Amino acid sequence: MAITSWRATCIQMKSLVASDATSREEATAIIEANLANAIGKIELACASPTPPRLVVLPEFVFQGPPRATPVSAWIERACAPIPGPITERLAEVAVRLGIYIAGNHFEVDAQWPDRYFNSSLLLDPKGEVILRYRRINTASWTSPHDILSQYRAAYGEDGIFPVVDTELGRLAIFPCGEVLVPELSRVLMMRGAEVLLHPSNEPANRRSDAAKICRAAENMCYLISANVAGGIGFSSNGAERGGHSQIVDYNGDFIAFDDGEDESVATSAMIDVEALQAARRDTGMGNGLLRSRFEMYRGYYGAAEFYPPDGLAEKSIETAADLSPVHERAIANLIRAGVLRTDRKS
Structure with missing residues (x-):
């Protein structure tokens, strides 16, 4: 069945910090x-002459980041399960407005009560959480990779690299700086993703903008970054500024871009999954996926141990300093692989 084009809107909003x-x-x-x-901004977007079918909220939007708060204190003060009290509030809005809502918050899981995860999620118009991704590439709090054997046994690959098939197409989600990790978007594309949802809380700069263009173009996916x-x-003093919410199409072109840092729901565009699929089927020079030779790189990835x-399988962390070992x-693995050199002075 063909997928009708639909509208996505980025909710660019400020976030008070619970730490x-x-x-x-x-x-x-x-x-x-x-x-x-957040609810007020979503309602504003949906009251416009061009209401969205899906909205994306920023990373850390409800709790802010923990900053230097110890893990046990952050869990006690601010974290919540998924589903839980935060998603319940969003579910009411999703049902009332008949939309999909993508967001992010710090989550606790009863299987690991002394840890928390940076979790990105998607609710459908029935108010159900249909997608949850826990950040993998982080050096600040527990990643599924830090407890990989336990995590894989509990959730499998579908729980590590989730993609959900919906009436809007196949959707995946990941937050913020993980847009700088090309392998993540690549794997999600390999699992069928057509639209990448990207809740973010990052300084607006050319590096971030370039990464979003690359992830969309190299995987022939839409990328919706709020x-x-x-x-x-x-940024404890607010010196580093956000903004630059954007929607990038499967050619790597901006189809919506906010060049400011103020609160806004103006970053909005139509998503045409049928056009994306047609581009993926095309045999011309514009189809980079068609010419990708993954077998050539498999051995390098298979041998990489960084x-x-x-x-953290045996013991959770309480502060970032506990990650030093x-x-x-x-670092030792990088030196052993020849990526870092010890025969040169910095």
């Missing part, structure tokens, strides 16, 4: 304020 709170009650009030702002407005979450898997092993 400034000293109690669960204070953190909850901050989260509620962020939720209210960034935070104003100061980014990890950041160690299961590095894992990082030292990663």
Whole structure:
């Protein structure tokens, strides 16, 4: 069955930071304020003459980042399960407006109660969580890769690299700096993804914009990237600014772009999955997927051992400093592989 073209809108909004709170009650009030702002912006987008079928919210949008908050304190103050109280509020909006809502928040899982995950999610118009991805490439908190054996046993590959088939097409999601990891988008494309949803909380700059163009073009996917407005979450003084929410098509062209940093729902465009599929079937020079020779690179990836898997399998972390032994092993692996040189002075 053909997929009718549909509209996506980025919700570029500010986010209050719950790590400034000293109690669960204070953190909850901050989260509620962020939720209210998000819901208001979603309603504004849907009240426009060109309402979206899907909206994307920024990364950290409800809790902000933990910054230097110890893991146990962050879990107690600000984290929530999925489904849980945050997604329940969003589910009400999704059902009422008949839309898909993509977002991100810090999640706790009863299987690992002393850890939290940076989780990106998608709700459908029935209010159900149909997609959840937990950030893999991170050096700040637990990744599925840090407990890979346990995680794979619990969730399998579908839980590590999830793609969901919907009436809008096949959708995948990942946050922020993972757009700089080409392998992630590549694997999601290999699993069928046609549209990449990208909640972000990053400084707006040419590197980030270029990465988004590349991920969309090299995988022949749409990429819908919603960034935070104003100061980014990890900038304690607000000096690093967000903005640049954007939608990139499968040719790597901007079809919507916000060159400012203010709150806005103006970044909106039509998504034509049928045109994407036609481009993937084309045998001309514009079809990069057709000419991709993955067998040539398989041996290199198979032999690569850089950041160690299961590095936190035995013990969770409480602060970022607890990751030092894992990082030292990663550096040693890079030296062993010849990527880092020890015979040159920096």
